[in-house]
Amino acid sequence: MQNAYARKLITWLAVTCCLISLLPAPATAWSRKGHSIVARIATKHLSQKTQTAILDLLKSDPDDRGRCADKTSLEDKMACIAPWADDVRSDTQYGNTGPFHFVNIPIYVDKAERHYIESRDCKNGDCIVQAIAKYRGILADQSKSPAERAIALKFIVHFVGDLHQPLHTAKDHDRDAANKENNGKITDNGDQGGNLKLVTWLGQESSPYGCVNLHSVWDDGMISTKNKDDVTYADSLNGAIDAQNLSAIQKGTAIDWANEAFDLAIAHTYKLPKPTAGDAVCQVKVADNKKQCAKYDAQACKGTEVHHRYHLGQDYNDSNLPIVESQLKSAGLRLAKLLSDIFEP
Numbered sequence: 001m002q003n004a005y006a007r008k009l010i011t012w013l014a015v016t017c018c019l020i021s022l023l024p025a026p027a028t029a030w031s032r033k034g035h036s037i038v039a040r041i042a043t044k045h046l047s048q049k050t051q052t053a054i055l056d057l058l059k060s061d062p063d064d065r066g067r068c069a070d071k072t073s074l075e076d077k078m079a080c081i082a083p084w085a086d087d088v089r090s091d092t093q094y095g096n097t098g099p100f101h102f103v104n105i106p107i108y109v110d111k112a113e114r115h116y117i118e119s120r121d122c123k124n125g126d127c128i129v130q131a132i133a134k135y136r137g138i139l140a141d142q143s144k145s146p147a148e149r150a151i152a153l154k155f156i157v158h159f160v161g162d163l164h165q166p167l168h169t170a171k172d173h174d175r176d177a178a179n180k181e182n183n184g185k186i187t188d189n190g191d192q193g194g195n196l197k198l199v200t201w202l203g204q205e206s207s208p209y210g211c212v213n214l215h216s217v218w219d220d221g222m223i224s225t226k227n228k229d230d231v232t233y234a235d236s237l238n239g240a241i242d243a244q245n246l247s248a249i250q251k252g253t254a255i256d257w258a259n260e261a262f263d264l265a266i267a268h269t270y271k272l273p274k275p276t277a278g279d280a281v282c283q284v285k286v287a288d289n290k291k292q293c294a295k296y297d298a299q300a301c302k303g304t305e306v307h308h309r310y311h312l313g314q315d316y317n318d319s320n321l322p323i324v325e326s327q328l329k330s331a332g333l334r335l336a337k338l339l340s341d342i343f344e345p
Contacts, residue, residue: 041332
């Protein structure tokens with residue numbers, strides 16, 4: 001009897017863990033899997049000379065908190081370092097690099113202004129476009145120490161990936177007009193790249209981190225529906241790349257890539273069904289700094305913002321997963337080109 005109970009308990013725990021692994025993580029950027037996929041695709045398109053140079057440089061990495069040095073192949077090392085910039089985004093040691101992960105281009109301005117404008121979208125250089133230029137310069141500068149260049153490499157690997165997630169380049173107004181961030185100005189934070197657009201995702205209403213939001217669906221939700229590990233997924237996507245189009249995909253600058261992702265946000269990401277007015281929710285703080293997604297109640301939601309939810313189903317996934325996969329491939333190929341230009345000018 002005890003053995004039977006133990007088997008049932010183990011089965012239940014295994015199923016629960018699998019379900020939790022499919023939940024969108026807190027919105028940051030592509031999920032760790034997404035960043036690893038980009039890095040793996042990039043590595044497959046590097047020459048032996050560039051691979052050797054990167055391997056040598058990573059030996060000087062002063063912050064190997066992921067123990068990436070233990071990986072045996074460059075592809076595994078690159079996949080390992082790819083999420084690192086998310087782990088340190090709030091560290092004072094790295095100058096609070098949170099703003100370097102995105103650029104908020106407003107989708108609601110006049111059509112002629114719907115593109116990256118540095119004076120509007122990247123004041124003081126605090127955006128992903130300028131961050132890529134900054135760390136590219138450090139990586140290419142042979143007078144910099146190997147440790148500095150290794151850190152720059154890790155930021156570049158991550159930021160090129162981030163730049164291709166459409167919601168890392170765009171912002172919309174929060175349609176719940178009473179909320180404080182929706183002041184109607186171009187300079188406001190809007191919906192923070194979909195972080196303030198709360199959704200249900202394939203019937204899922206919440207995650208261990210609170211309400212599911214649009215940003216997390218693009219970071220991880222659609223990638224997780226394929227239920228592939230990052231090695232298998234990267235191999236599959238790389239195998240689908242048309243070699244004849246490779247050079248065309250790799251063309252352009254970080255500004256071009258930002259504008260391209262922004263256009264995708266307008267054409268695809270923000271094409272949402274009407275929010276359900278009667279399905280208002282708020283995020284209630286619970287223990288350990290975590291949040292819980294709560295249906296609207298005047299007392300429970302007191303002091304927190306209330307949002308109406310958008311319901312995203314299989315049709316949204318089927319329409320947009322090809323966009324996600326195309327962006328992962330483009331990010332990998334462009335990262336490879338950027339690194340090749342540095343190590344083999």
